[in-house]
Amino acid sequence: MSHETISQSISIVHPISLSHGKNAEVWDTTGKRYIDFVGGIGVLNLGHCHAGVVEAIRDQATQLTHYAFNAVPHAPYIELMGRLTAFIPVTYPVSGMLTNSGAEAAENALKIVRGATGRTAVIAFDGAFHGRTLATLNLNGKVAPYKQKVGVLPGPVYHLPYPSADNGVTCAEALKAMERLFSVEIDVNDVACFIIEPVQGEGGFLALDSEFAQALRRFCDEHDILLIADEIQSGFGRTGQRFAFSRLGIEPDLILLGKSIAGGVPLGAVVGRKALMDNLPKGGLGGTYSGNPIACAAALATLDAMTDEHLHAWGAQQQHAIVSRYESWRAQGLPYLGRLTGVGAMRGIELANADGTPAPQQLAQLLGLARGAGLLLMPSGKSRHIIRLLAPLTIEPVVLEEGLDILEACLKQLD
Structure with a gap:
């Protein structure tokens, strides 16, 4: 099958063309069967064509295929946000917004923290991956291929070593690097947020050091800095619990969601402390396709399965x-x-x-x-x-x- 009409800047890992799939198996257009250990890069925690998700999509498609929620609210969005915020294992009141993707969730989170803090600087981590949009590129802790040839990126963004038993970087080393950052590079009072993956995805499935996570939470509290947890790949059961931040003994201020949120249908979300989510002026958040009714129906079926x-x-x-x-x-x-x-x-x-x-x-x-x-x-x-x-x-x-x-x-x- 020809790829001539597709941008050659898209890198393809496997040069085959898929036809259909069922749970953990897929078939290409020649009929060859494969066991799928990729899962759409973490999107298919419930597998291909999960019966409950497929049924929900079919039912919703006969009722309402789309409406822009910020024009006229619709029931699937409202029901999903109620269910989703209840699914977040934190002690504070939660609200949020739906997006089209994890990267869009990250972009909106940056707007939210800027509005709440009046600051612009962001601290991310080596090896991080938060998306492919222009602002999220700068958060990524890797240049090639994501940042090459795109010029100056939105900032300011700084990076610290990611401490994990999986890469040999200790909590003490990361804290020392953080001390140097605020001594040499930037005033701590200019920092709006830290953004971190509880388990890095693109970075190599590195699990964050829990001692560092708790020290970071204390540091953020002391300096009125917000803490964003990117659970786009690690969330919705991938680590054996709802979200990976729970194993760290912390509660982030904002949480980024995506990938397995809707059984393969494009959807993301940013959720967190209600006061933060409500701080921008009316119209400051939204989007035409964000929270599409069919995607919301798929997400509701996903939550039904994820006890x-x-x-x-x-x-x-x-x-x-x-x-x-x-x-x-x-x-x-x-x-x-x-x-x-x-x-x-x-x-x-x-x-x-x-x-x-x-x-x-x-x-x-x-x-x-x-x-x-x-x-x-x-x-x-x-x-x-x-x-x-x-x-x-x-x-x-x-x-x-x-x-x-x-x-x-x-x-x-x-x-």
């Missing part, structure tokens, strides 16, 4: 399967097998040389070998040397084991 009991069971099942197999591979001494990163069902497998340096060429080889054997994988990490495992949470145990069997066989073929 705490289900999320815990799904996360525990995947975590046990992945960790057990990884430990077996380590015992076998598989070549290029590095660290296992992340938490819950949000796991990365690093490919590294004997000296510990990244092995991106081997990961590129692995992608091709696995695809040929019927398994789709996704790279991550600064050097594109970490496999990120994003199989649907609902994957059947036998299909998960089949996928891990393929992964093991392909790891043994690396050279």
